Amino acid sequence: MSRTHLVDFLFAGLSRRSRLFSQGWGNEQFLEDVAEAAPFQHLPSPVTPAWSEPRLQRGLQVRDGTFLSPLAGLDAAAQTAHVRWLSAGNGSPRGACIVLASSREEGFSLRERLYAPLAREGIDLFLLENPYYGLRRPLGQKGGALRTVSDHVLMNLGMVEEARALLAWLRASGRSRLGVAGYSMGGYMAALTAAVVSEPVAVAALAAGASPVPVFTQGLLSWSIAFALLDGPRGDAAQARLRLGRIFDLANLTRFPPPKQPDAAVLVACRRDGFVPGEETLALHAHWPGSELRWVDAGHVSALFTERAALCAAIRDALARLEVSASAPARQSPSA
Structure with missing residues (x-):
């Protein structure tokens, strides 16, 4: 592996000013229950997003939608899920992809800039706002720095459950070529979503790997965690x-089976990544036989500015490889 990109070091240094888990572990009973539970055994409650009227934005139709999160236990401010729908508006999309947010990514603007070319090509994009971020941020939380570990676990569970529910809504609306994607944490959660849904979906896991453990305990993200304070009085x-x-x-994704169609999975790793070890992406690639691993010569942060074409290509190609059942229902227009 090449040395870590300088921009990753600079970003990590700035991010450490806003500490993760500044209020400790959080809900201990919840953390104990999660450790003992078998996750994602039940289907999430069905959702029907309420959509705004479409508006034209840079040549795309944009709708904002809301629905009640199927995950119980979220902070009151996070219970309403927010999603932005980008479409070419031609009535015959080539597919639909749910794009999940990365760590500390609030709002939709970054993903709109990155992936708008796909929407212009005819791939409908659904950008979910993470629980505890942006419009769903609890009172008193500063930016995307979650206050407790239990809040972070709830956010991750919410990302997967909401993506599963939105995939089910899209499928019930008659769509058959569906995918899920994300960058960094969004890539981890997209990969986990693809692993736990019962139907084949395309997945583009960008700058993500098999396990988040080294990201939080060894990589540059760990600079944002005051571990001695997290341990309490013992320090x-x-x-x-x-x-x-x-x-x-x-x-850890190796705890879960591969997606139903792993050859419709495209993984992208950054050779100079200081946040996600390349070994973790290799481990995910090995666990998903048939998946494709692509490397870009960039850092974790710099790739967002220099590798947009590669990130879009991963999503486009994953969707194109998905085998769609001939018995899939005819597409109906989702209610606005």
């Missing part, structure tokens, strides 16, 4: 680091 940073690793290992 044992090493023990706090170990416990956080055990919690986040519950989302």
Whole structure:
């Protein structure tokens, strides 16, 4: 692997000013229950988004939608899910892809800039706002720095459950060529979503890997966590680091089966990534036989500015490879 990109170091240095988990572990009973539960065994409650009237924005039709999150236990401010729908508006989309947000990414503007070319090509995009971010941020939380570990686990569970519910709504609306994608944390959660849904979906896991543990305990993101403070009065940073690793290992993708159609999975890794180790993307690629792994010569942060074509191509190609059942229902126009 090449050395870490300078921009990754600069971003990590700025981010450490806004500490993650500044209020500790959070709801201990919830963390215990999550560790003992078998996740994603039940289908999420059905959702029917309420959509705004479409507006024209840079040549695309844009609608904003809301629905009640199927995940119980979220903070009151996070219970309403917000989603933005980008479409070419030609009535015959080539597919639809749910795009999940990365760590600390609030709002839709970054993903709109990155992936708008796909919408102009005829791929409908559905951009979900993460629980605890942006319009769903709890009172008192500063930006995207979540206050407790349990809030972060709830956010991740909410991302997957809401993506599953939105996929089910799209399928019930008659769409058959469906995908899920994301960058960094969004890529992890997109990959987890693809692994736990019962139908084949395309997946583009961008700058993500098999396990989030090294990201939070070893990589540059760990600079944002005051481990000694997280451990409380004892102040044992090493023990706090170990416990956080055990919690986040519950989302290790090697604990879950591969997606139903792993050859419709495209993984993108950055050779100079200081946040996600390349070994973790290799591990995910090995766990998903038939998936494709692509490398870009960039850092974790710089790739967002220099590799837009590669990120869009991963989503486009994953969708194109998805085998669509001939018995799929005829498409109906979703209610606006």
